[in-house]
Amino acid sequence: MVSAPANNLKSPLRWAGSKRKLLPILERMWKSSDNKYIEAFAGSACLFFHLRPQEAVLNDANRELVAAYEVLAKHPLLLHETLQDMAPSSETYYRIRSADISGMDKFEAATRFFYLNRYCFNGIYRTNKDGAFNVPYASYKTGGVPGRDHWCKASDALNRAKLFSLDFEQVVLDNVGAGDFVYLDPPYAVSNRRVFIQYSANEFGLDDLRRLRSVMDYVDRAGATFVVSYALSKETATLTRGWHSMRTLAQRNIAGFSHHRRKAVEVLITNDAARLRQRNQ
Template identity: 35%
Template sequence: MRTMMHKDRLVAPVVKWVGGKRQLLEDLTPLFPKRVMSYCEPFCGGGAVLFKLQPDTAWVNDINSELIRMYEVIRDDVEELIRALGEHPNEEEHYYRVRDWDRDKEKYGNLSKVQKAARVIYLNKTCYNGLFRVNNAGEFNTPFGHYKTPNIVNEHTLRAVSAYFQRAQITFSSTDYAEVLAGVAKGTFVYLDPPYDPVSSTANFTGYAKGGFDRAEQIRLRECCDELDRRGIKFMLSNSATEFIKEQYGAYQITIVKAKRAINSNAAKRGQIDEVVVRNYK
Protein backbone atom coordinates (compact mmCIF):
# COMPACT_ATOMS: atom_id res chain seq x y z
CA MET A 1 0.00 0.00 0.00
CA ARG A 2 1.29 3.47 -0.86
CA THR A 3 1.83 5.84 2.02
CA MET A 4 0.77 9.45 1.80
CA MET A 5 3.51 12.02 1.41
CA HIS A 6 4.50 14.24 4.30
CA LYS A 7 2.67 17.57 4.09
CA ASP A 8 4.85 20.67 3.98
CA ARG A 9 3.34 23.68 5.76
CA LEU A 10 5.23 26.02 3.45
CA VAL A 11 3.23 24.73 0.49
CA ALA A 12 0.63 27.48 0.00
CA PRO A 13 -0.88 29.68 -2.73
CA VAL A 14 1.67 31.79 -4.58
CA VAL A 15 -0.95 34.14 -6.05
CA LYS A 16 -4.10 35.73 -4.69
CA TRP A 17 -7.14 34.67 -6.67
CA VAL A 18 -10.76 35.79 -6.82
CA GLY A 19 -12.78 33.39 -4.68
CA GLY A 20 -9.64 31.82 -3.21
CA LYS A 21 -10.37 29.33 -0.44
CA ARG A 22 -7.50 29.98 1.98
CA GLN A 23 -9.78 31.86 4.41
CA LEU A 24 -12.34 28.99 4.35
CA LEU A 25 -9.98 26.07 4.89
CA GLU A 26 -10.97 25.68 8.55
CA ASP A 27 -14.60 25.25 7.48
CA LEU A 28 -13.84 23.02 4.51
CA THR A 29 -11.27 20.69 6.08
CA PRO A 30 -13.76 18.73 8.26
CA LEU A 31 -15.89 18.17 5.16
CA PHE A 32 -13.16 16.59 3.03
CA PRO A 33 -13.01 12.79 2.74
CA LYS A 34 -10.75 11.38 5.47
CA ARG A 35 -8.23 10.06 2.95
CA VAL A 36 -7.41 11.73 -0.37
CA MET A 37 -4.73 10.01 -2.45
CA SER A 38 -6.02 10.94 -5.91
CA TYR A 39 -7.47 14.40 -6.50
CA CYS A 40 -8.95 16.48 -9.30
CA GLU A 41 -9.57 20.22 -9.34
CA PRO A 42 -11.01 21.55 -12.64
CA PHE A 43 -11.09 25.22 -11.48
CA CYS A 44 -7.78 25.45 -9.66
CA GLY A 45 -7.25 29.20 -9.32
CA GLY A 46 -4.88 29.92 -6.43
CA GLY A 47 -4.91 26.26 -5.39
CA ALA A 48 -5.56 26.69 -1.64
CA VAL A 49 -7.37 23.34 -1.37
CA LEU A 50 -4.77 21.52 -3.47
CA PHE A 51 -1.97 22.84 -1.27
CA LYS A 52 -3.88 22.00 1.91
CA LEU A 53 -4.47 18.38 0.86
CA GLN A 54 -1.17 17.87 -1.01
CA PRO A 55 -2.38 14.63 -2.65
CA ASP A 56 0.08 12.13 -4.13
CA THR A 57 -1.71 12.23 -7.49
CA ALA A 58 -3.66 15.15 -8.91
CA TRP A 59 -5.19 16.52 -12.09
CA VAL A 60 -4.99 20.32 -11.89
CA ASN A 61 -6.88 22.37 -14.46
CA ASP A 62 -7.86 25.98 -15.02
CA ILE A 63 -9.23 27.66 -18.12
CA ASN A 64 -6.70 30.45 -17.55
CA SER A 65 -3.70 29.15 -19.48
CA GLU A 66 -1.40 31.85 -18.05
CA LEU A 67 -2.04 30.47 -14.56
CA ILE A 68 -1.35 26.87 -15.58
CA ARG A 69 1.85 27.90 -17.37
CA MET A 70 2.92 29.62 -14.14
CA TYR A 71 2.44 26.38 -12.18
CA GLU A 72 4.44 24.43 -14.76
CA VAL A 73 7.30 26.95 -14.53
CA ILE A 74 7.24 26.72 -10.72
CA ARG A 75 7.62 22.95 -11.09
CA ASP A 76 10.32 23.00 -13.76
CA ASP A 77 12.29 26.26 -13.40
CA VAL A 78 11.70 27.71 -9.95
CA GLU A 79 15.21 29.18 -9.49
CA GLU A 80 15.09 30.92 -12.85
CA LEU A 81 11.62 32.19 -11.96
CA ILE A 82 12.86 33.60 -8.65
CA ARG A 83 15.67 35.40 -10.50
CA ALA A 84 13.20 36.82 -13.03
CA LEU A 85 10.88 38.07 -10.29
CA GLY A 86 13.80 39.86 -8.65
CA GLU A 87 14.09 42.04 -11.76
CA HIS A 88 10.62 43.57 -11.24
CA PRO A 89 10.48 46.64 -8.94
CA ASN A 90 7.32 47.83 -7.18
CA GLU A 91 7.05 50.93 -9.35
CA GLU A 92 3.94 52.21 -11.12
CA GLU A 93 5.64 53.04 -14.41
CA HIS A 94 7.26 49.61 -14.57
CA TYR A 95 3.97 47.95 -13.59
CA TYR A 96 2.06 49.45 -16.53
CA ARG A 97 4.89 48.67 -18.91
CA VAL A 98 4.81 45.00 -17.86
CA ARG A 99 1.01 44.93 -17.83
CA ASP A 100 1.01 46.07 -21.44
CA TRP A 101 3.33 43.33 -22.67
CA ASP A 102 0.35 41.32 -23.93
CA ARG A 103 -0.89 44.21 -26.10
CA ASP A 104 1.81 43.34 -28.64
CA LYS A 105 0.92 39.74 -29.46
CA GLU A 106 4.03 39.04 -31.51
CA LYS A 107 6.38 40.43 -28.87
CA TYR A 108 4.53 38.63 -26.10
CA GLY A 109 4.70 35.38 -28.03
CA ASN A 110 8.50 35.66 -28.11
CA LEU A 111 8.83 35.90 -24.33
CA SER A 112 10.05 32.80 -22.49
CA LYS A 113 7.76 30.74 -20.27
CA VAL A 114 9.69 31.99 -17.24
CA GLN A 115 9.21 35.64 -18.26
CA LYS A 116 5.47 35.09 -18.72
CA ALA A 117 5.15 33.28 -15.39
CA ALA A 118 7.09 36.01 -13.57
CA ARG A 119 4.78 38.57 -15.13
CA VAL A 120 1.69 36.81 -13.76
CA ILE A 121 3.10 36.70 -10.22
CA TYR A 122 4.49 40.25 -10.35
CA LEU A 123 1.21 41.73 -11.60
CA ASN A 124 -0.77 39.69 -9.07
CA LYS A 125 1.37 40.91 -6.18
CA THR A 126 1.34 44.57 -7.20
CA CYS A 127 -2.05 45.13 -8.88
CA TYR A 128 -5.08 46.57 -7.13
CA ASN A 129 -6.53 44.11 -4.59
CA GLY A 130 -4.68 41.17 -6.17
CA LEU A 131 -7.46 41.01 -8.76
CA PHE A 132 -6.51 39.00 -11.86
CA ARG A 133 -8.85 40.38 -14.51
CA VAL A 134 -8.71 40.44 -18.29
CA ASN A 135 -10.75 42.32 -20.87
CA ASN A 136 -12.61 40.81 -23.84
CA ALA A 137 -9.35 40.64 -25.78
CA GLY A 138 -7.81 38.54 -23.00
CA GLU A 139 -5.50 41.38 -21.89
CA PHE A 140 -4.72 41.95 -18.20
CA ASN A 141 -6.36 45.26 -17.23
CA THR A 142 -6.23 45.68 -13.42
CA PRO A 143 -4.69 49.01 -12.25
CA PHE A 144 -1.59 49.42 -10.09
CA GLY A 145 -2.17 48.71 -6.39
CA HIS A 146 0.12 51.27 -4.71
CA TYR A 147 1.24 48.81 -1.99
CA LYS A 148 4.31 49.82 0.01
CA THR A 149 6.01 46.43 0.41
CA PRO A 150 4.35 43.67 -1.65
CA ASN A 151 6.00 40.26 -1.32
CA ILE A 152 6.93 39.92 -4.99
CA VAL A 153 9.63 37.27 -4.51
CA ASN A 154 8.31 34.76 -1.97
CA GLU A 155 11.25 32.37 -2.34
CA HIS A 156 10.35 29.95 0.46
CA THR A 157 6.81 29.35 -0.78
CA LEU A 158 7.87 29.09 -4.42
CA ARG A 159 10.54 26.50 -3.60
CA ALA A 160 8.17 24.51 -1.36
CA VAL A 161 5.46 24.42 -4.03
CA SER A 162 8.05 23.42 -6.64
CA ALA A 163 9.26 20.56 -4.45
CA TYR A 164 5.68 19.34 -3.94
CA PHE A 165 4.96 19.49 -7.67
CA GLN A 166 8.10 17.47 -8.37
CA ARG A 167 7.48 14.72 -5.82
CA ALA A 168 3.78 14.28 -6.60
CA GLN A 169 2.26 12.98 -9.82
CA ILE A 170 0.42 16.04 -11.12
CA THR A 171 -1.11 16.52 -14.53
CA PHE A 172 -1.64 20.16 -15.50
CA SER A 173 -4.14 21.21 -18.15
CA SER A 174 -6.03 24.25 -19.37
CA THR A 175 -9.22 23.02 -20.96
CA ASP A 176 -12.98 22.85 -20.47
CA TYR A 177 -13.96 21.48 -17.06
CA ALA A 178 -16.33 18.92 -18.58
CA GLU A 179 -13.44 17.34 -20.47
CA VAL A 180 -11.50 17.06 -17.23
CA LEU A 181 -14.43 15.53 -15.33
CA ALA A 182 -15.09 13.00 -18.09
CA GLY A 183 -11.61 11.58 -17.55
CA VAL A 184 -11.72 11.28 -13.75
CA ALA A 185 -11.01 7.78 -12.48
CA LYS A 186 -13.00 6.12 -9.74
CA GLY A 187 -11.40 6.62 -6.33
CA THR A 188 -10.52 10.24 -7.14
CA PHE A 189 -11.89 13.07 -5.00
CA VAL A 190 -13.09 16.04 -7.06
CA TYR A 191 -13.24 19.57 -5.67
CA LEU A 192 -15.09 22.13 -7.78
CA ASP A 193 -14.73 25.88 -7.22
CA PRO A 194 -16.31 27.45 -10.31
CA PRO A 195 -17.06 31.12 -10.90
CA TYR A 196 -19.93 31.80 -8.53
CA ASP A 197 -23.55 32.45 -9.33
CA PRO A 198 -23.89 36.22 -8.68
CA VAL A 199 -25.78 37.17 -5.53
CA SER A 200 -26.92 40.41 -7.20
CA SER A 201 -26.90 42.07 -10.60
CA THR A 202 -23.73 43.99 -9.68
CA ALA A 203 -21.86 41.16 -7.96
CA ASN A 204 -20.87 39.11 -10.99
CA PHE A 205 -17.16 38.53 -11.56
CA THR A 206 -15.89 36.17 -14.24
CA GLY A 207 -13.05 38.30 -15.61
CA TYR A 208 -10.22 35.88 -14.81
CA ALA A 209 -10.48 34.55 -18.38
CA LYS A 210 -12.14 35.61 -21.61
CA GLY A 211 -15.81 34.75 -21.80
CA GLY A 212 -17.99 34.18 -18.79
CA PHE A 213 -19.82 31.65 -16.66
CA ASP A 214 -23.56 32.21 -16.84
CA ARG A 215 -26.44 30.13 -15.51
CA ALA A 216 -26.38 27.84 -18.54
CA GLU A 217 -22.80 26.98 -17.50
CA GLN A 218 -23.92 26.47 -13.90
CA ILE A 219 -26.53 23.99 -15.13
CA ARG A 220 -23.99 22.22 -17.36
CA LEU A 221 -21.68 21.91 -14.37
CA ARG A 222 -24.46 20.48 -12.20
CA GLU A 223 -25.15 17.91 -14.92
CA CYS A 224 -21.45 16.97 -14.82
CA CYS A 225 -21.77 16.55 -11.04
CA ASP A 226 -24.78 14.29 -11.56
CA GLU A 227 -22.65 12.17 -13.87
CA LEU A 228 -19.85 12.00 -11.29
CA ASP A 229 -22.40 10.83 -8.74
CA ARG A 230 -23.71 8.15 -11.10
CA ARG A 231 -20.13 6.93 -11.55
CA GLY A 232 -19.60 6.71 -7.80
CA ILE A 233 -17.03 9.52 -7.67
CA LYS A 234 -16.98 11.75 -4.58
CA PHE A 235 -17.21 15.46 -5.23
CA MET A 236 -17.38 18.68 -3.22
CA LEU A 237 -18.49 21.96 -4.79
CA SER A 238 -18.40 25.55 -3.53
CA ASN A 239 -20.71 28.27 -4.79
CA SER A 240 -22.74 31.22 -3.61
CA ALA A 241 -25.86 30.41 -1.57
CA THR A 242 -28.37 31.70 -4.10
CA GLU A 243 -31.77 30.06 -4.40
CA PHE A 244 -30.82 29.00 -7.93
CA ILE A 245 -27.74 27.10 -6.76
CA LYS A 246 -29.54 25.55 -3.78
CA GLU A 247 -32.28 24.32 -6.15
CA GLN A 248 -29.74 22.93 -8.62
CA TYR A 249 -28.03 20.85 -5.93
CA GLY A 250 -31.11 20.00 -3.88
CA ALA A 251 -30.43 16.27 -4.26
CA TYR A 252 -27.10 16.55 -2.42
CA GLN A 253 -25.83 17.47 1.02
CA ILE A 254 -25.58 21.24 1.39
CA THR A 255 -23.62 22.96 4.14
CA ILE A 256 -23.71 26.74 4.56
CA VAL A 257 -20.44 28.50 5.42
CA LYS A 258 -19.63 32.17 5.97
CA ALA A 259 -17.08 33.66 3.59
CA LYS A 260 -15.53 37.10 3.56
CA ARG A 261 -16.25 39.08 0.42
CA ALA A 262 -13.03 40.95 -0.38
CA ILE A 263 -13.15 42.22 -3.96
CA ASN A 264 -15.85 44.88 -3.75
CA SER A 265 -14.37 48.28 -4.67
CA ASN A 266 -16.41 49.78 -1.83
CA ALA A 267 -14.72 48.68 1.42
CA ALA A 268 -17.98 49.15 3.33
CA LYS A 269 -19.60 46.43 1.21
CA ARG A 270 -16.93 43.85 1.97
CA GLY A 271 -18.04 41.44 4.65
CA GLN A 272 -19.55 38.06 5.47
CA ILE A 273 -21.61 36.29 2.86
CA ASP A 274 -23.21 32.84 2.77
CA GLU A 275 -21.70 30.19 0.53
CA VAL A 276 -22.79 26.62 -0.05
CA VAL A 277 -20.60 23.54 0.14
CA VAL A 278 -22.23 20.71 -1.80
CA ARG A 279 -21.24 17.07 -1.30
CA ASN A 280 -22.45 13.73 -2.62
CA TYR A 281 -21.05 11.87 0.41
CA LYS A 282 -21.35 12.10 4.20
Protein backbone atom coordinates in the same frame (compact mmCIF):
# COMPACT_ATOMS: atom_id res chain seq x y z
CA MET B 1 -2.90 7.12 -0.77
CA VAL B 2 -0.15 8.60 1.38
CA SER B 3 -0.20 12.38 1.48
CA ALA B 4 2.59 14.85 2.02
CA PRO B 5 2.31 16.56 5.41
CA ALA B 6 -0.19 19.39 5.21
CA ASN B 7 1.58 22.41 6.66
CA ASN B 8 -0.47 25.28 5.40
CA LEU B 9 1.54 26.23 2.33
CA LYS B 10 -0.08 29.37 0.98
CA SER B 11 -0.74 29.65 -2.69
CA PRO B 12 1.97 31.67 -4.45
CA LEU B 13 -0.85 33.60 -6.13
CA ARG B 14 -3.36 36.17 -4.98
CA TRP B 15 -6.74 35.40 -6.54
CA ALA B 16 -10.08 37.15 -6.39
CA GLY B 17 -12.58 34.49 -5.36
CA SER B 18 -9.96 32.45 -3.52
CA LYS B 19 -11.45 30.17 -0.87
CA ARG B 20 -8.56 30.73 1.55
CA LYS B 21 -10.96 31.74 4.32
CA LEU B 22 -12.80 28.43 3.97
CA LEU B 23 -9.67 26.30 4.34
CA PRO B 24 -10.35 25.28 7.96
CA ILE B 25 -13.61 23.69 6.75
CA LEU B 26 -12.46 22.44 3.36
CA GLU B 27 -9.33 20.72 4.65
CA ARG B 28 -11.44 18.49 6.89
CA MET B 29 -13.61 17.40 3.96
CA TRP B 30 -10.59 15.79 2.29
CA LYS B 31 -9.29 12.44 3.57
CA SER B 32 -5.69 11.33 3.30
CA SER B 33 -7.08 7.98 2.12
CA ASP B 34 -8.66 9.62 -0.94
CA ASN B 35 -7.12 8.64 -4.25
CA LYS B 36 -6.44 11.43 -6.75
CA TYR B 37 -7.19 15.03 -5.86
CA ILE B 38 -8.93 16.78 -8.78
CA GLU B 39 -9.54 20.55 -8.85
CA ALA B 40 -11.26 21.70 -12.01
CA PHE B 41 -11.52 25.47 -11.32
CA ALA B 42 -8.11 25.89 -9.75
CA GLY B 43 -7.49 29.67 -9.66
CA SER B 44 -4.90 30.11 -6.92
CA ALA B 45 -5.57 26.47 -5.91
CA CYS B 46 -5.37 27.38 -2.23
CA LEU B 47 -6.80 24.03 -1.09
CA PHE B 48 -4.38 22.11 -3.31
CA PHE B 49 -1.33 23.99 -1.96
CA HIS B 50 -2.63 23.62 1.57
CA LEU B 51 -3.01 19.84 1.25
CA ARG B 52 -0.22 19.12 -1.23
CA PRO B 53 -1.64 15.72 -2.25
CA GLN B 54 0.63 13.03 -3.71
CA GLU B 55 -1.38 12.71 -6.89
CA ALA B 56 -3.47 15.49 -8.38
CA VAL B 57 -5.13 16.95 -11.46
CA LEU B 58 -5.30 20.75 -11.58
CA ASN B 59 -7.23 22.59 -14.23
CA ASP B 60 -8.29 26.13 -15.03
CA ALA B 61 -9.71 27.62 -18.22
CA ASN B 62 -7.23 30.49 -17.84
CA ARG B 63 -4.32 29.44 -20.09
CA GLU B 64 -1.93 32.09 -18.83
CA LEU B 65 -2.45 30.89 -15.27
CA VAL B 66 -1.81 27.24 -16.10
CA ALA B 67 1.24 28.09 -18.22
CA ALA B 68 2.59 30.07 -15.25
CA TYR B 69 2.10 27.05 -12.98
CA GLU B 70 4.00 24.91 -15.51
CA VAL B 71 6.95 27.30 -15.38
CA LEU B 72 6.85 27.43 -11.59
CA ALA B 73 6.90 23.62 -11.47
CA LYS B 74 10.06 23.51 -13.62
CA HIS B 75 12.03 26.63 -12.67
CA PRO B 76 11.13 27.76 -9.13
CA LEU B 77 14.52 29.25 -8.27
CA LEU B 78 15.05 31.13 -11.51
CA LEU B 79 11.50 32.46 -11.28
CA HIS B 80 12.06 33.59 -7.71
CA GLU B 81 15.35 35.34 -8.54
CA THR B 82 13.87 37.06 -11.57
CA LEU B 83 10.84 38.31 -9.64
CA GLN B 84 12.98 39.59 -6.81
CA ASP B 85 14.93 41.73 -9.25
CA MET B 86 11.77 43.47 -10.49
CA ALA B 87 10.90 46.70 -8.65
CA PRO B 88 7.48 46.70 -6.99
CA SER B 89 6.73 50.18 -8.27
CA SER B 90 3.82 51.61 -10.19
CA GLU B 91 6.16 52.61 -13.03
CA THR B 92 7.54 49.07 -13.45
CA TYR B 93 4.06 47.60 -13.11
CA TYR B 94 2.59 49.63 -15.98
CA ARG B 95 5.66 49.05 -18.17
CA ILE B 96 5.34 45.28 -17.68
CA ARG B 97 1.57 45.35 -18.06
CA SER B 98 1.80 47.12 -21.42
CA ALA B 99 4.55 44.84 -22.80
CA ASP B 100 3.67 42.90 -25.95
CA ILE B 101 3.33 39.29 -24.85
CA SER B 102 3.05 37.83 -28.33
CA GLY B 103 6.83 37.55 -28.71
CA MET B 104 7.55 36.38 -25.15
CA ASP B 105 8.80 32.91 -24.37
CA LYS B 106 6.99 30.86 -21.72
CA PHE B 107 9.36 31.88 -18.92
CA GLU B 108 9.01 35.62 -19.65
CA ALA B 109 5.24 35.32 -19.88
CA ALA B 110 5.08 33.45 -16.56
CA THR B 111 7.33 36.00 -14.85
CA ARG B 112 5.06 38.77 -16.09
CA PHE B 113 1.99 36.86 -14.89
CA PHE B 114 3.36 36.33 -11.36
CA TYR B 115 4.62 39.92 -11.13
CA LEU B 116 1.29 41.46 -12.21
CA ASN B 117 -0.62 39.08 -9.95
CA ARG B 118 1.52 40.08 -6.97
CA TYR B 119 1.04 43.84 -7.34
CA CYS B 120 -2.35 44.19 -9.04
CA PHE B 121 -5.50 45.43 -7.37
CA ASN B 122 -7.07 42.73 -5.14
CA GLY B 123 -5.59 39.77 -7.07
CA ILE B 124 -8.10 40.31 -9.86
CA TYR B 125 -7.47 38.73 -13.25
CA ARG B 126 -9.32 40.73 -15.88
CA THR B 127 -8.61 41.36 -19.53
CA ASN B 128 -10.07 43.74 -22.11
CA LYS B 129 -11.86 42.47 -25.21
CA ASP B 130 -8.51 42.00 -26.95
CA GLY B 131 -7.27 39.76 -24.15
CA ALA B 132 -4.90 42.35 -22.63
CA PHE B 133 -4.59 42.33 -18.83
CA ASN B 134 -6.02 45.65 -17.59
CA VAL B 135 -6.11 45.54 -13.79
CA PRO B 136 -4.58 48.64 -12.11
CA TYR B 137 -1.60 48.66 -9.79
CA ALA B 138 -2.42 48.16 -6.11
CA SER B 139 0.72 48.93 -4.16
CA TYR B 140 3.97 47.43 -3.03
CA LYS B 141 2.19 46.47 0.21
CA THR B 142 0.72 43.27 -1.18
CA GLY B 143 3.03 41.05 0.82
CA GLY B 144 5.91 41.05 -1.66
CA VAL B 145 7.24 38.08 -3.58
CA PRO B 146 7.08 34.86 -1.50
CA GLY B 147 10.45 33.48 -0.33
CA ARG B 148 12.65 30.95 -2.12
CA ASP B 149 11.55 28.05 0.08
CA HIS B 150 7.92 28.86 -0.66
CA TRP B 151 8.51 28.67 -4.44
CA CYS B 152 10.34 25.34 -4.05
CA LYS B 153 7.55 23.77 -2.00
CA ALA B 154 4.93 25.04 -4.42
CA SER B 155 6.99 23.63 -7.29
CA ASP B 156 7.23 20.19 -5.58
CA ALA B 157 3.44 20.15 -5.14
CA LEU B 158 2.89 21.10 -8.80
CA ASN B 159 5.32 18.45 -9.98
CA ARG B 160 3.02 15.82 -8.46
CA ALA B 161 0.05 17.21 -10.41
CA LYS B 162 -1.10 16.90 -14.00
CA LEU B 163 -1.92 20.39 -15.25
CA PHE B 164 -4.62 21.18 -17.79
CA SER B 165 -6.24 24.25 -19.25
CA LEU B 166 -9.55 22.88 -20.41
CA ASP B 167 -13.21 23.29 -19.69
CA PHE B 168 -14.04 21.77 -16.27
CA GLU B 169 -16.41 19.16 -17.72
CA GLN B 170 -13.85 17.59 -19.99
CA VAL B 171 -11.14 17.44 -17.37
CA VAL B 172 -13.38 15.78 -14.78
CA LEU B 173 -14.92 13.27 -17.19
CA ASP B 174 -11.49 12.30 -18.55
CA ASN B 175 -9.80 11.90 -15.18
CA VAL B 176 -12.18 10.92 -12.41
CA GLY B 177 -12.07 7.38 -10.97
CA ALA B 178 -13.43 5.55 -7.93
CA GLY B 179 -12.08 6.87 -4.63
CA ASP B 180 -11.02 10.27 -6.04
CA PHE B 181 -11.73 13.60 -4.39
CA VAL B 182 -13.06 16.32 -6.71
CA TYR B 183 -13.15 19.93 -5.55
CA LEU B 184 -15.23 22.29 -7.70
CA ASP B 185 -15.22 26.04 -7.03
CA PRO B 186 -16.81 27.65 -10.08
CA PRO B 187 -17.24 31.36 -10.76
CA TYR B 188 -20.66 32.70 -9.86
CA ALA B 189 -23.17 32.47 -12.66
CA VAL B 190 -23.68 35.69 -14.58
CA SER B 191 -27.35 36.13 -13.76
CA ASN B 192 -26.43 36.39 -10.10
CA ARG B 193 -25.66 40.14 -10.18
CA ARG B 194 -25.28 40.53 -6.45
CA VAL B 195 -22.21 38.35 -6.28
CA PHE B 196 -21.01 38.26 -9.88
CA ILE B 197 -17.66 39.93 -9.84
CA GLN B 198 -14.27 39.22 -11.20
CA TYR B 199 -14.51 36.84 -14.09
CA SER B 200 -15.50 39.05 -17.00
CA ALA B 201 -13.18 37.11 -19.30
CA ASN B 202 -14.61 33.76 -18.20
CA GLU B 203 -18.29 34.37 -17.85
CA PHE B 204 -20.03 31.41 -16.34
CA GLY B 205 -23.67 31.20 -17.32
CA LEU B 206 -26.69 29.23 -16.26
CA ASP B 207 -25.98 26.56 -18.87
CA ASP B 208 -22.56 26.11 -17.32
CA LEU B 209 -24.22 25.70 -13.95
CA ARG B 210 -26.43 22.96 -15.35
CA ARG B 211 -23.36 21.29 -16.87
CA LEU B 212 -21.73 21.50 -13.47
CA ARG B 213 -24.71 19.72 -11.95
CA SER B 214 -24.31 16.89 -14.52
CA VAL B 215 -20.62 16.64 -13.71
CA MET B 216 -21.44 16.29 -9.98
CA ASP B 217 -23.85 13.43 -10.82
CA TYR B 218 -21.18 11.81 -12.99
CA VAL B 219 -18.57 12.00 -10.21
CA ASP B 220 -20.98 10.30 -7.83
CA ARG B 221 -21.69 7.51 -10.34
CA ALA B 222 -17.94 7.04 -10.78
CA GLY B 223 -17.64 6.23 -7.05
CA ALA B 224 -15.73 9.43 -6.25
CA THR B 225 -16.46 12.25 -3.81
CA PHE B 226 -17.21 15.81 -4.84
CA VAL B 227 -17.18 18.98 -2.79
CA VAL B 228 -18.61 22.11 -4.45
CA SER B 229 -18.45 25.63 -3.02
CA TYR B 230 -20.93 28.17 -4.32
CA ALA B 231 -22.39 31.48 -3.13
CA LEU B 232 -25.91 31.24 -1.75
CA SER B 233 -28.22 32.57 -4.45
CA LYS B 234 -31.35 31.62 -6.28
CA GLU B 235 -29.26 29.38 -8.56
CA THR B 236 -27.88 27.32 -5.70
CA ALA B 237 -30.82 24.89 -5.73
CA THR B 238 -29.65 23.58 -9.14
CA LEU B 239 -26.58 22.26 -7.37
CA THR B 240 -27.91 21.25 -3.94
CA ARG B 241 -31.01 19.27 -4.98
CA GLY B 242 -30.62 15.67 -3.77
CA TRP B 243 -27.17 16.22 -2.21
CA HIS B 244 -25.91 17.12 1.23
CA SER B 245 -25.15 20.76 1.90
CA MET B 246 -24.31 23.25 4.60
CA ARG B 247 -24.02 27.03 4.75
CA THR B 248 -21.10 29.00 6.05
CA LEU B 249 -20.06 32.64 6.11
CA ALA B 250 -17.21 33.77 3.89
CA GLN B 251 -15.68 37.20 3.43
CA ARG B 252 -16.04 38.35 -0.13
CA ASN B 253 -15.11 41.47 -2.08
CA ILE B 254 -18.15 42.58 -3.96
CA ALA B 255 -17.04 44.08 -7.28
CA GLY B 256 -13.44 43.69 -6.14
CA PHE B 257 -13.53 46.82 -3.97
CA SER B 258 -12.46 46.50 -0.37
CA HIS B 259 -15.03 49.04 0.84
CA HIS B 260 -17.63 46.61 -0.48
CA ARG B 261 -16.20 43.76 1.54
CA ARG B 262 -18.92 41.89 3.31
CA LYS B 263 -19.74 38.49 4.64
CA ALA B 264 -21.60 36.40 2.12
CA VAL B 265 -23.12 32.99 2.66
CA GLU B 266 -21.23 30.20 0.92
CA VAL B 267 -22.82 26.80 0.40
CA LEU B 268 -20.77 23.61 0.50
CA ILE B 269 -22.30 20.66 -1.33
CA THR B 270 -21.14 17.04 -1.31
CA ASN B 271 -22.33 13.53 -2.14
CA ASP B 272 -20.75 12.18 1.08
CA ALA B 273 -22.70 13.21 4.19
CA ALA B 274 -19.93 11.90 6.45
CA ARG B 275 -17.62 14.66 5.15
CA LEU B 276 -19.99 17.32 6.40
CA ARG B 277 -20.19 15.62 9.80
CA GLN B 278 -16.41 15.36 9.82
CA ARG B 279 -16.02 19.07 9.34
CA ASN B 280 -18.38 19.71 12.27
CA GLN B 281 -16.16 17.77 14.71
